[in-house]
Amino acid sequence: MAGKPKVVVMQACRVGQPVIEVQQRESSPPQELSALRVSQQEAETATGQRNFDVDDLLILYSCFENCRAILFAHHGSLVIRTLVKTLYRHACHRDLDNLFHVVKGRVRRITGKLMARNPRVYVTQTPIVMNTLTRDRKLYLFPEFHGI
Numbered sequence: 003m004a005g006k007p008k009v010v011v012m013q014a015c016r017v018g019q020p021v022i023e024v025q026q027r028e029s030s031p032p033q034e035l036s037a038l039r040v041s042q043q044e045a046e047t048a049t050g051q052r053n054f055d056v057d058d059l060l061i062l063y064s065c066f067e068n069c070r071a072i073l074f075a076h077h078g079s080l081v082i083r084t085l086v087k088t089l090y091r092h093a094c095h096r097d098l099d100n101l102f103h104v105v106k107g108r109v110r111r112i113t114g115k116l117m118a119r120n121p122r123v124y125v126t127q128t129p130i131v132m133n134t135l136t137r138d139r140k141l142y143l144f145p146e147f148h149g150i
Contacts, residue, residue, distance in 0.1 A: 007141055009098060010061045013079050015070045056134055060141060062102045063130040072113060072127050081129055084108050089143065097140040102131040 064071040064081040072080045085105050092101055106129045116124040135141070 007058045013064045013082050016067045017070050057136050059134045061132040065127050093143040099133050
């Protein structure tokens with residue numbers, strides 16, 4: 003998958019994850035880690051790509067870390083519903099990064115209205131878009147497709 007764009011949509015609450023303290027050790031790294039580094043270097047040499055573990059990623063997280071994602075009992079995830087509607091309407095003429103930012107704005111607007119009506123139950127949810135696509139890549143799903 004090195005050099006190929008990867009798209010990830012993560013719908014999950016990001017609350018309650020334990021904080022893990024990392025302690026530096028002066029000893030040599032474990033043998034498994036050394037073997038992993040060697041295999042990664044071999045793959046980089048074979049493909050000519052560097053840092054393929056973080057390059058060419060487009061990720062949409064449903065919310066910030068340590069925040070809850072809104073999930074309705076009968077309608078499901080607000081982020082996924084908004085994403086599907088946005089993709090259906092605009093996938094033919096906008097790239098995925100642009101669409102993810104549109105979803106981010108719409109979810110913030112919707113949850114802001116929900117919070118104004120009932121502040122005890124709802125909070126403003128802000129999806130996070132992370133883009134590490136190389137060479138200013140644009141990803142399109144269905145260019146020039148105009149539905150039925």
